[in-house]
Amino acid sequence: xNPATISEQATHVSLNRLRIGxxxxxxxxxxxxxxxxxxxGDRRGYDLFLLPETWAYDITVILAEAAVKTRRITLxxxxxxxxxxxxxxxxxxxxxxxxxxxxxFVLGLGASTPQLAEGLHDVPFVAPIGRMRRTVSQVRAxxxxxxxxxxxxxxxxxxxxxIPSGPDVPIYLAAxxxxxxRLAGELADGWMPxxxxxxxLAQGVERLREGAARGGHPERLPAICAxxxxxVSDDPAKxxxxxxxxxxxxxxxxxxxxxxxxxxxxxxREVKSVLAxxxxxxxGIVPPDAEELLEQLIVYGTPEEARxxxxxxxxxxxxSVGLLLRPSLTAEELALTLDAFxxxxx
Numbered sequence: 001x002n003p004a005t006i007s008e009q010a011t012h013v014s015l016n017r018l019r020i021g022x023x024x025x026x027x028x029x030x031x032x033x034x035x036x037x038x039x040x041g042d043r044r045g046y047d048l049f050l051l052p053e054t055w056a057y058d059i060t061v062i063l064a065e066a067a068v069k070t071r072r073i074t075l076x077x078x079x080x081x082x083x084x085x086x087x088x089x090x091x092x093x094x095x096x097x098x099x100x101x102x103x104x105f106v107l108g109l110g111a112s113t114p115q116l117a118e119g120l121h122d123v124p125f126v127a128p129i130g131r132m133r134r135t136v137s138q139v140r141a142x143x144x145x146x147x148x149x150x151x152x153x154x155x156x157x158x159x160x161x162x163i164p165s166g167p168d169v170p171i172y173l174a175a176x177x178x179x180x181x182r183l184a185g186e187l188a189d190g191w192m193p194x195x196x197x198x199x200x201l202a203q204g205v206e207r208l209r210e211g212a213a214r215g216g217h218p219e220r221l222p223a224i225c226a227x228x229x230x231x232v233s234d235d236p237a238k239x240x241x242x243x244x245x246x247x248x249x250x251x252x253x254x255x256x257x258x259x260x261x262x263x264x265x266x267x268x269r270e271v272k273s274v275l276a277x278x279x280x281x282x283x284g285i286v287p288p289d290a291e292e293l294l295e296q297l298i299v300y301g302t303p304e305e306a307r308x309x310x311x312x313x314x315x316x317x318x319x320s321v322g323l324l325l326r327p328s329l330t331a332e333e334l335a336l337t338l339d340a341f342x343x344x345x346x
Contacts, residue, residue: 021048185211
């Protein structure tokens, strides 16, 4: 595929159809399963294969393997934490992956969480917006073949990468809060919200507009590439059970970042209900009075129901959706899930 075409697809909001990607949540630690998902998505015509980096594999290496085993699917970090590597290391990885994939690469960055930054990388989680701004600015400069704009070792001689120039690498930013979303509007080619209610996407777009105006390009907004947990089953009850597990997992076990965001967005009653229902040994429960969380956060149901729910994301403004799958799916479950959305790719 022409790299220019990929870049154009990745940076424009108005598209004829929803671009659909596939991803796997971080609890999946079977390397072969991750690569097999990329291959399966590529064969079915999926647009994107995205991987988040947390506490398991180095996803840049996994994506390199996927690059040589796929033909057309765009690969992306969805997302790489800005605390995990220096800006130079991120730029080197991005240029390498863009080269290996013949331009089929999107760089997704985000602040990640305090627990990961501090508990794994031993880096203080301080001023995340400033860290993201600096990282994006330095990475962009290096990818353009320029010398890195030094921010810490300002007395040093700034260097540039000794790599041949290549296709542009779109940079997407994950953001939940208003300030981070404005930063995405100002600096990024795409915005990657996660656990972000569908009904408030329009509010996120307003923050993107404010950032775009601040960046001097009010007419150019980042593409919206929402990451959405997805569960497909021929049994509606089983699909609902999987959707509830997804919502409860991120609300109850991933610190306070997602629950706080949902409360700010008007879901305080539902969040409190989920927290109360998952005390002690209980887990994966979303009570009936919190059902709206599933409708706003998860794509789930039988294949037909799941397609209907996914279409709502496009109707509400998403240019792309990365379907985040559960860990430990069997080959049959993966096939059922991916096959469910093939009609939307045609």
